Amino acid sequence: MLQLLTLTVLGLTMIMSGCATTQQVIAKVQSSSDTPLDQVLKMRPDLRDELATVEIRQFFNKSEAPTVGQVKVTETGLMDDSVKSIQTIYHFKKEEKNWKMHKAEKLYRCMRGANTKTFQKAVCL
Secondary structure: OHHHHHHHHHHHHHHHHHHHHHHHHHHHHHHOOOOHHHHHHHHOOHHHHOOOEEEEEEEEOOOOOOOEEEEEEEEEOOOOOOEEEEEEEEEEEEEOOEEEEEEEEEEEEEOOOOOOOOOEOOOOO
16 A cells, blocks of 8 residues: 555656646747747738638758748739739748848749749739
């Protein structure tokens, strides 16, 4: 009986210390700056309501301790019949533990014209 009580107390101690560790990790993540993806979604609330097909991808220069990030937003099925897709690329750099957007570029994939295969900077006619 004493062994069962000892094992129960030991088990509860391990579970409680695991919860504290999890809470510390969650607090650390929440205290850091918004990820590039979070920032883009805050800047572009229209993406949640858009009737077009929206593809969002987030990239980093390395998996551990990244310093450069990129978010690509590709919108397809737009109301404009001259445009097949619009791709907006947001470029981020990590400065003093915070992600800062440095540049955003908008590219177009046209339905007709000389270039219908790739994205271009020129607006579709």
